[in-house]
Amino acid sequence: MKTVSSIVENYIKTKPFLLNALSLGIINLTSLSRNIMTELESEFGKEVKQGAVVMALKRLTEELDFRLNHKINKVIKNIGEITVRSALTDYTFAASDTVLNKQADLITDINSFPDIFYTSSRGVNETNIVVSNSVTHLVDKHFATEKLIQKLDNLASITVKLPKENIVVPGIYYFIFQRLAWEGIIINEVISTSNEFTILVSEEQVDVAFKVIKDLKN
Numbered sequence: 001m002k003t004v005s006s007i008v009e010n011y012i013k014t015k016p017f018l019l020n021a022l023s024l025g026i027i028n029l030t031s032l033s034r035n036i037m038t039e040l041e042s043e044f045g046k047e048v049k050q051g052a053v054v055m056a057l058k059r060l061t062e063e064l065d066f067r068l069n070h071k072i073n074k075v076i077k078n079i080g081e082i083t084v085r086s087a088l089t090d091y092t093f094a095a096s097d098t099v100l101n102k103q104a105d106l107i108t109d110i111n112s113f114p115d116i117f118y119t120s121s122r123g124v125n126e127t128n129i130v131v132s133n134s135v136t137h138l139v140d141k142h143f144a145t146e147k148l149i150q151k152l153d154n155l156a157s158i159t160v161k162l163p164k165e166n167i168v169v170p171g172i173y174y175f176i177f178q179r180l181a182w183e184g185i186i187i188n189e190v191i192s193t194s195n196e197f198t199i200l201v202s203e204e205q206v207d208v209a210f211k212v213i214k215d216l217k218n
Contacts, residue, residue, distance in 0.1 A: 008056035080161030094147035156206035
């Protein structure tokens with residue numbers, strides 16, 4: 001059975017930036033209710049009283065304050081080491097039966113180079129490889145016969161170590177990526193393990209992205 005509260009909550013959940021603004025308490029609930037009345041009444045199928053919408057928003061805001069702010073902030077405050085690397089190139093190849101063998105050959109070659117950045121991930125249809133610019137010639141050599149989908153250079157990586165609690169608290173990545181989106185940061189790649197994640201951004205935006213993540217801890 002549909003209720004005003006359930007309709008309001010479902011509506012707000014489809015608006016990520018609005019959801020966060022509510023959690024921060026920076027939206028006038030009366031004005032918001034007035035602006036969304038038409039859509040809510042269409043979903044509810046009959047007239048909705050504005051006071052009921054305001055009350056539903058108020059209850060939702062109080063819940064969000066706990067769910068989003070208290071739990072997530074506890075994890076965010078305990079973010080560990082933040083590591084930045086520059087001068088990186090990002091390759092995306094179509095998945096094939098020979099890609100893994102090519103990666104093994106590449107790793108063997110780059111092991112002889114000191115202080116080289118290398119990471120990779122494999123999806124259903126694509127394989128992604130990120131390396132320091134100084135060894136791109138090795139990628140080009142080993143993957144010459146593979147289908148190159150995309151190659152991006154002049155990138156930088158930011159690797160963030162998360163506390164172990166990140167795997168049991170929902171919304172951690174959303175919280176971080178939303179802050180980056182607010183600053184207009186374009187994320188080219190996201191590579192993660194259980195307790196850390198790495199994002200790739202342009203070298204022009206890495207300073208701003210680093211500051212955004214670092215400031216989350218304050």
